[in-house]
Amino acid sequence: MPSIKNINLPDIGDFDEVNIIEILVSVGDIINADDGIITLESDKASMEIPSPIAGKVAEISVKIGDKITQGDLIIVIETDDKGEEAADNTDTNETQSQQSDSIIVPVSVPDIGDFKEVDVIEVLVKPGDELLKEQAIITLESDKASMEIPSPVSGKVDSINISVGDKVGFGSLILNLETNNLSSSTGTIETSEVSPNSPAETVTTDTPKVINNSGINTAPSESHASPSIRKLARELGVNLERITGTGKKGRILDADLKTYVKEIVLSGGTGSAIPPTPVVDFSKFGEIESRPLSRINKLSGKHLSASWLNIPHVTQFDEVNIDQMEEFRQQQKSRGVKLTPLVFIMKAVVQALKRHPTFNSSLDESGENLILKKYFNIGIAVDTPNGLVVPVIRDVDKKSLLELATELLETSSVAREGALKPKDFQGSGFTITSLGGIGGTQFTPIVNAPEVAILGISRSQMKPVWDGDNFVPTLMLPLALSYDHRVIDGVQGAKFMADLNSILKDIREILL
Amino acid sequence: MIKTEVAVIGSGPGGYTAAFRAADLGKKVVLIERYDSLGGVCLNVGCIPSKALLHTAQIINEASESSSIGVTFNEPDIDIAGVRSNKDNIVTKLTSGIKALAKARKVQIINGYGKFKSPTMISIEKAGKEVEVVEFEQCIIAAGSSVTKIPGFPFEDPRVMDSTDALELESIPKRLLIVGGGIIGLEMATVYNALGSEITVVELADQLIASADKDIVSPLLKRIKKQYSNIYLNTKVSSMKALKSGIKVEFEGKNAPEFDTFDKVLVSVGRSPNGKLIDVDNAGVMADDRGYISVDRQMKTNVDNVYAIGDIVGQPMLAHKAVHEAKVAAEVICGHKSGFDALTIPSVAYTDPEVAWTGRTEKELKDEGVDYDKGVFPWAASGRSLSIGRSEGVSKALFDKKTGRIIGMGICGTNAGELIAEATLAIEMGCDMADIALTVHAHPTLSETTAFAVEMAEGTITDLMPPKKR
Numbered sequence: 011m012p013s014i015k016n017i018n019l020p021d022i023g024d025f026d027e028v029n030i031i032e033i034l035v036s037v038g039d040i041i042n043a044d045d046g047i048i049t050l051e052s053d054k055a056s057m058e059i060p061s062p063i064a065g066k067v068a069e070i071s072v073k074i075g076d077k078i079t080q081g082d083l084i085i086v087i088e089t090d091d092k093g094e095e096a097a098d099n100t101d102t103n104e105t106q107s108q109q110s111d112s113i114i115v116p117v118s119v120p121d122i123g124d125f126k127e128v129d130v131i132e133v134l135v136k137p138g139d140e141l142l143k144e145q146a147i148i149t150l151e152s153d154k155a156s157m158e159i160p161s162p163v164s165g166k167v168d169s170i171n172i173s174v175g176d177k178v179g180f181g182s183l184i185l186n187l188e189t190n191n192l193s194s195s196t197g198t199i200e201t202s203e204v205s206p207n208s209p210a211e212t213v214t215t216d217t218p219k220v221i222n223n224s225g226i227n228t229a230p231s232e233s234h235a236s237p238s239i240r241k242l243a244r245e246l247g248v249n250l251e252r253i254t255g256t257g258k259k260g261r262i263l264d265a266d267l268k269t270y271v272k273e274i275v276l277s278g279g280t281g282s283a284i285p286p287t288p289v290v291d292f293s294k295f296g297e298i299e300s301r302p303l304s305r306i307n308k309l310s311g312k313h314l315s316a317s318w319l320n321i322p323h324v325t326q327f328d329e330v331n332i333d334q335m336e337e338f339r340q341q342q343k344s345r346g347v348k349l350t351p352l353v354f355i356m357k358a359v360v361q362a363l364k365r366h367p368t369f370n371s372s373l374d375e376s377g378e379n380l381i382l383k384k385y386f387n388i389g390i391a392v393d394t395p396n397g398l399v400v401p402v403i404r405d406v407d408k409k410s411l412l413e414l415a416t417e418l419l420e421t422s423s424v425a426r427e428g429a430l431k432p433k434d435f436q437g438s439g440f441t442i443t444s445l446g447g448i449g450g451t452q453f454t455p456i457v458n459a460p461e462v463a464i465l466g467i468s469r470s471q472m473k474p475v476w477d478g479d480n481f482v483p484t485l486m487l488p489l490a491l492s493y494d495h496r497v498i499d500g501v502q503g504a505k506f507m508a509d510l511n512s513i514l515k516d517i518r519e520i521l522l
Numbered sequence: 523m524i525k526t527e528v529a530v531i532g533s534g535p536g537g538y539t540a541a542f543r544a545a546d547l548g549k550k551v552v553l554i555e556r557y558d559s560l561g562g563v564c565l566n567v568g569c570i571p572s573k574a575l576l577h578t579a580q581i582i583n584e585a586s587e588s589s590s591i592g593v594t595f596n597e598p599d600i601d602i603a604g605v606r607s608n609k610d611n612i613v614t615k616l617t618s619g620i621k622a623l624a625k626a627r628k629v630q631i632i633n634g635y636g637k638f639k640s641p642t643m644i645s646i647e648k649a650g651k652e653v654e655v656v657e658f659e660q661c662i663i664a665a666g667s668s669v670t671k672i673p674g675f676p677f678e679d680p681r682v683m684d685s686t687d688a689l690e691l692e693s694i695p696k697r698l699l700i701v702g703g704g705i706i707g708l709e710m711a712t713v714y715n716a717l718g719s720e721i722t723v724v725e726l727a728d729q730l731i732a733s734a735d736k737d738i739v740s741p742l743l744k745r746i747k748k749q750y751s752n753i754y755l756n757t758k759v760s761s762m763k764a765l766k767s768g769i770k771v772e773f774e775g776k777n778a779p780e781f782d783t784f785d786k787v788l789v790s791v792g793r794s795p796n797g798k799l800i801d802v803d804n805a806g807v808m809a810d811d812r813g814y815i816s817v818d819r820q821m822k823t824n825v826d827n828v829y830a831i832g833d834i835v836g837q838p839m840l841a842h843k844a845v846h847e848a849k850v851a852a853e854v855i856c857g858h859k860s861g862f863d864a865l866t867i868p869s870v871a872y873t874d875p876e877v878a879w880t881g882r883t884e885k886e887l888k889d890e891g892v893d894y895d896k897g898v899f900p901w902a903a904s905g906r907s908l909s910i911g912r913s914e915g916v917s918k919a920l921f922d923k924k925t926g927r928i929i930g931m932g933i934c935g936t937n938a939g940e941l942i943a944e945a946t947l948a949i950e951m952g953c954d955m956a957d958i959a960l961t962v963h964a965h966p967t968l969s970e971t972t973a974f975a976v977e978m979a980e981g982t983i984t985d986l987m988p989p990k991k992r
Contacts, residue, residue, distance in 0.1 A: 121818055180824055181808065232925065234952045237864070245859045259954065 014068060015089055017047065017061055019082045027077040028052045035085065039067045047085055048072065065089030114168055115189050117147070117161060119182045127177040128152045139167045141187065148172070148184055165189030235262040246271055284319075306397035317459040322495040325454040326503050329486040330511045332470060336485050338517060351470070351487070352390070352444055353414040357520045358513040359465060360386045360407045363440060366506045368498055370439045372460040380497060389438030389458060390418065392425045399425050400458060402438040446470065446487075455492045462497045465510075466490035487514070524632070526552040528855060529644055529658035531636040531800060534562020536832035536844030537664035538620055543852035544662075545627040552656055553629050554636040554646065560624070561617040562666055564841040567686040570616060572709050574609040575689070576872050579716030583874060591911060600717060606691045632656065636665075638805040641825055660827045660855045663807070663815060664848065665800050667793040667833035672701075672759075679764035681786045685710065688788045694718050695785035697751070699771055701759050703730040705871040707790035708742075711750065712873050714788075721750040722784065724757050724773065731871055733838075735884045737898070738932035741914035742873055754778040762787065795834045819861045821851040829855065843867045868946045870939035875915055878942035881930035881949045884920060893923040894930075895955075897979025899971050901935050903986050906966035912936055917975035919945070919958075926954040928976075937968055944972050955980040 022028070032049035035041055046058035047067075065087035072084055119128075132149035135141060146158035165187040172184055233250040235243070239262055243250050246267065253270050255262035292298045303311065335354050342349050363370040363386060371382045386407040389400040401421045406414065424430055441458040444467040455466035468488040474481035491507050498506075513519040530541040533555035541553040559566055585595045624631055634646035634653060644661070646654040669684040676682050680692070688710045694717045700707040703725030711721045723746075729736045730743055730753070747753060757775025764770075768783040797809030807823045807830070809815045815830040817823050823830050829851040832844030846864060853860035868880035887894045901907040901915030915935025922929045931945030948958055958976040963969050977983035981990045 121816070121824065234925075234927075236951050240863050241860075244861050244863070247859075261952065 013089055015063060015065070015087045016083050017063075017085050017087055019059065019078050019080050019084055020062075021080050022050070022057065022059070026079050028079070030072055030074055030076045030078060033070060033072070033074060034058070035067050035070070037067050037070060041065065041067060041087070050078070059084065061085075061087065063087060063089055113189065115163065115165065115187045117163075117184050117187050119150075119159065119178050119180055119184060120162075121180050127179055130172055130174055130176045130178055133170060133172070133174055134158075135167050135170070135185070137167050137169055141165055141167060150178065159184065161187065163187060163189050233262055234260050239264060239267065242267055304396045306394070306399060310398050313459075314456055318456050321457050321459055321462075323454070323457060323492050324495045324498075324500065324503060325490055325492040326500075326507055327452050328489045328491070328507045328511055329473075330489060330514045331475065331484050332487045332514060333485050335514060335517045336470075347412065349411055349415050350418070351446065352442070352467075353411050353418065354517060354520070355442060355444075355465070355467065355514065356388050356390075356403070356406050356414060357411065358510055358517075359388060359440060359442065361513050361520060361522065362506055362510040364407075365509055366502065368502065369463045369493070369506055371462055371497065373462070373494075373497060377496075383439045385437075385439065387437050387439050389441035389461075390421070391441060391443035392422050394426045394428065396428055399430060399435070400438065400441060401425055401430055401434045402436065404437065440464070442467065452488050452490050455490060457492050457494055459494075463491060463493040463506075466492070524552060524630070524654060524656045525658075526550050526630070526656060527659045528552070528662065528852075529554060529636075529656050529660075530662045530664055531644065532562060532664035532666055532832075533560040533620070533631070534664060534666050534832065534844065535564050535841040536666075536848045537562060537662070538624070539845045540662045540664055540831060540848035540852045541629050542623060542627055543849050544855060545629050547852065547856040547858075549852075549856060551627075551629045552632055552658070553624060554632045554634065554644065554656065556633070556635045558633060559613075559617045560620045560631065561613075562664075565616050565620070566613060567689055569841055571609045571613055571689045572685075572706075572713070573872060574612045575605070575691070575713040576709060576874075578605050578608070579713045580874060582716040587911065600694075602691060602694060602717070605717075609689075609691070637801040638803075638807070639801075641805045641827065658827075661805070661829065662821075662848070662851045662855070663797075663800070663802070663823075663828065663830040663834060664832050664844065665796045665834055667795045667839055668799075669790075670792045670794045672789060672791060675759075675762045675789060676764040676769070677789075679769070681764065681769050682762065683786060683788045685788070685790055688714075688790075693786075696720060697722070697768070697784045697786075699724065699769070699782070699784040699787045701787060701789045702791040703727075703732075703753070703755070704790060704792065705731060705869070705873075707788065708746075708871060708873045710788055710790065711746070715746075715749055721746075722752040722754070722782070723750060724754045724759055724771075724775075724778065726756070726758055728756050730755070731877055733869070733883070734871075734877055734879050735918070735932050737884075738879060738916065738918060738934050739877055741901075741916055741934045742871075742875055742877055745875065745914060746873075752778075793833065793839050795836075795839075797830075797834050819850075819863065820854045821847050821862065822854065838867055838869060840867060840869065864950070866946060866949050868942045870942065872939060875912065875935045876938035877932075877934045878938040879930070879932040880942050880946045881928070882920060883930060883932065884918070887920060887930070892929075895921040895923055895979050897921075897955075897975045897977065899975040899978050899983075899986070901971055904966075904968065904971050904974070906968050906970065907935060909966070910936060915971070917941075917971040919972070919975040919979055921955060921979055925952075927952050928954065928958065931972070931975075933971070935968065935971070941969055941972060944969065 028050045030048050031051045034046045034048060041061050041064060043062060043064045044060045047061050048059050050057055050059060067085055068088045069086040071086065072078060128150045130148055131151045134149065135147050141147065141161045141164055143162065143164045144160045147161050148159050150157055150159060168186040168188045170185040172178060172182065234255055235250050240250065242264065248267060248271060250262060253262050253266050256266050257263040335351065339349050339351065367382050368380065370386065371380050374381055385405065387402050387404045388406045389402050391398060391400050403414065403417055403421065438461065440461055441464045443455050443464060445453065446467045446469050448469065450468045452468055453466055455464045457464050470485050470487040472483050473486045475484040489507065489510065491503060493503050527550040528544045529552045530537050531554050533553050537553065538560060541551045545551045564570060582598055585598060588595065632646055632654065634648050636644045636646055639645045639655065642657055644656045644658065645652045646656060669686065671677055685706050694714065696719065698714050698719040698721055700711050700721060700723045703723045707723065708730060711723060715721045729739055731739050754773060754775050754777055757773050757778040759771055760774045761772040762769060765783065768785050769787045770781055770783045771787065772781045773779060795813040797813035797815045802809050802815065805828055806825045807815060807828050814836055815823055815834050817830050817835050821829045821831050831847035831851050833839040847862055850860045850862045866881045868878060871877040884896065897919045899917045902913045907913065907915055912935065918932045919928060920930035921927065928945065928948050931942065933941050955976050959973055959980050959982055961973065963973045974983055974985060978989060981988045
């Protein structure tokens with residue numbers, strides 16, 4: 011026997027009044043369940059609404075350009091099946107035969123913690139709505155948080171007892187629900203084995219916080235953690251879902267918990283409080299392609315974020331007259347010896363570090379002691395096809411300009427081949443990063459933690475410099491010095507820069 | 523007026539554990555018990571006396587079945603008074619042990635019926651009259667549950683028994699009807715059957731022990747079908763009349779007769795919580811219409827200084843659940859950050875064979891649409907089981923396909939109640955198939971069957987043909 015069914019707009023999320031931009035069926039069409047019937051477009055997305063049932067389109071109640079809302083009639087379908095399969099979100103034309111065992115269940119506010127009087131800021135359902143279990147029914151807001159209260163059972167909203175602005179607490183009646191599905195309620199207390207006369211009459215909603223009297227049915231956590239670890243987590247107030255276990259098969263170990271807590275404590279508790287950047291669907295604006303970051307990108311990205319977040323940076327700029335250095339360099343070049351400006355800068359930095367030992371130091375774990383290094387290892391930032399790497403040139407103080415030039419050349423080519431070994435990256439005390447070969451007037455380098463300072467070099471430029479009488483064309487090299495303000499204050503920074511400047515200006519000082 | 527820091531109402535396993543734990547953590551504790559003997563239902567009229575009688579039953583059964591192994595005993599001479607006093611001695615030993623432990627901890631025991639007067643006061647009544655008042659800072663309600671009585675049944679007739687009466691072992695009826703095929707009914711059926719009664723079991727649901735999976739109960743069903751006169755499933759008792767000749771019972775069910783008459787009837791259709799019987803509303807504590815008290819995971823009720831544990835806060839009504847909840851409540855009161863977060867509470871029917879299950883049942887997983895793997899090992903392939911003369915029995919292990927971890931286990935067979943502990947620990951520890959299968963189990967033992975069930979799921983079993991090789 012054919013029956014007529016109304017297909018209404020199901021719950022499509024937070025949208026009211028959505029435009030119909032397309033109607034995909036016409037009267038007389040035979041459609042299958044899940045065939046698209048209309049296309050909607052909101053300001054955020056467009057979506058096709060499928061038919062929940064199969065049948066013949068008898069009537070179309072909407073047209074292109076209409077604005078519709080959840081529950082609005084879209085089309086009428088003539089169907090042969092008895093309608094048992096009408097999807098949850100559609101109403102049927104047949105009056106819903108009230109099953110004899112359906113009952114009205116009051117749903118009240120569950121235990122929401124230490125709140126007595128909480129504001130109702132939103133009522134998400136209206137009488138007549140068909141609710142699914144766990145569907146949010148109201149939103150509460152205290153001075154600490156807002157929370158949605160889910161329905162403990164599925165059913166039809168019979169009446170609503172509260173409105174926006176009301177103050178409610180544990181036990182306040184929210185609404186009455188007509189249901190015949192009490193057994194699936196997680197909030198109800200299961201009845202005894204064969205208990206003959208105990209229809210549940212009051213249902214408390216299941217809550218994020220837990221009043222769940224069935225005891226045995228607490229959802230097992232996805233986290234792989236033994237009872238003792240769960241106990242420790244409870245004592246420390248840690249959510250295990252946030253921890254990546256390092257034990258066998260991802261098991262969360264005692265050490266994982268402690269490391270997690272230690273990190274939070276060391277970061278002053280702010281680590282996890284950094285607001286995330288918005289997630290945007292870029293494909294809305296044009297063609298896109300998703301490409302994974304290289305391994306080096308990922309590693310250096312993590313390290314750079316840590317450095318940038320942990321170190322209070324100050325960056326100081328200067329320019330140095332390198333006429334003399336350039337003259338010497340050109341002389342050597344004409345004799346067949348190739349020296350890059352970088353080797354002079356490395357030597358000059360070592361001289362400056364000797365005069366200012368705090369620039370060649372690190373803070374210890376406690377953050378209360380400075381570890382001064384008696385060796386002069388310089389990290390050199392190198393651009394490679396795979397990303398930024400910082401190999402270390404050791405004992406710069408003990409090597410000649412020529413030796414440094416040769417070593418730099420070799421290291422750079424190994425780096426570009428991606429063949430550096432872990433030890434090549436270790437042990438640096440100060441880092442130099444140079445964009446001199448490319449351009450730019452200045453930039454602000456990020457300190458390579460746990461080092462405390464970094465020198466950035468931009469492209470040298472011929473500039474008119476006033477010598478007291480005239481403007482003299484002078485080759486000026488831009489320097490940017492970033493340092494950790496916890497270790498180095500501005501005066502020290504300026505003095506280091508001044509010394510470095512005078513050494514580079516008169517390269518004979520390198521010999522001192 | 524007695525002033526105390528912590529008052530505990532009820533001295534069952536939950537109550538005395540809560541009292542003792544709180545006392546050990548430095549609190550002044552008062553333990554209120556309405557009966558003379560401590561220990562509650564479990565020790566006095568539940569777990570313990572029933573296990574004593576079940577042991578007696580086991581000896582009788584094993585002796586009678588031993589002719590198949592070439593040893594034939596004469597018919598046993600059953601001295602029912604001796605059976606009863608053995609049971610009573612065990613109960614007395616345990617309950618007096620608790621009394622001694624309470625004394626050693628300086629927990630004050632008050633005999634009388636405790637009822638709330640206010641959020642800080644409990645009135646102690648004897649014969650309906652207030653004889654004392656206890657003023658407390660914190661209270662733990664451990665007042666348990668009572669046998670559910672079906673209205674209209676002639677409970678006033680001594681031939682209509684509840685589980686407490688049945689454990690008294692007044693007499694051994696020739697024909698005994700057990701209404702309710704749950705754990706309690708089937709355990710008592712085991713006892714009375716061994717002592718010589720003809721047993722009929724009637725159950726409303728379509729299987730015995732309705733909360734367990736059917737396939738796990740089936741070996742038990744097969745065995746008792748042969749031993750008992752009748753087992754009526756899907757059958758309701760529509761009326762019960764006490765006649766001179768016996769208790770006339772009318773049935774409604776496809777395979778049951780319209781009526782039958784029994785010498786005695788045991789009604790074991792479950793237990794109801796006692797939340798309505800202790801005036802909790804005077805303390806502001808909410809109990810629902812059936813008498814359950816809602817608590818959070820720290821066992822705290824809606825009133826800040828009142829906690830509740832055990833049967834009175836919900837299913838399953840098991841002593842071992844109450845004991846764990848008791849520790850949580852006592853520790854929270856003493857400022858610890860305790861919480862009840864056990865993943866599972868095992869259940870055991872001490873029938874013959876035993877039925878035990880832990881974690882999720884297969885029917886729960888099906889209902890919830892969880893994707894799971896299953897391994898089933900029939901004990902007919904267990905050397906140990908065969909050598910103790912038993913070929914029935916089955917072990918079933920269930921795994922979450924998504925995480926690979928064990929999420930449920932069901933066992934039917936000799937000592938299933940002991941064997942289930944391994945699976946419960948495995949669930950709490952998040953073990954996967956390999957964790958259990960690669961753990962060396964001693965041979966020949968019944969405990970091997972757990973590993974074999976897991977190997978069936980894993981496809982690595984060699985004692986049987988694996989359902990799929992891996």
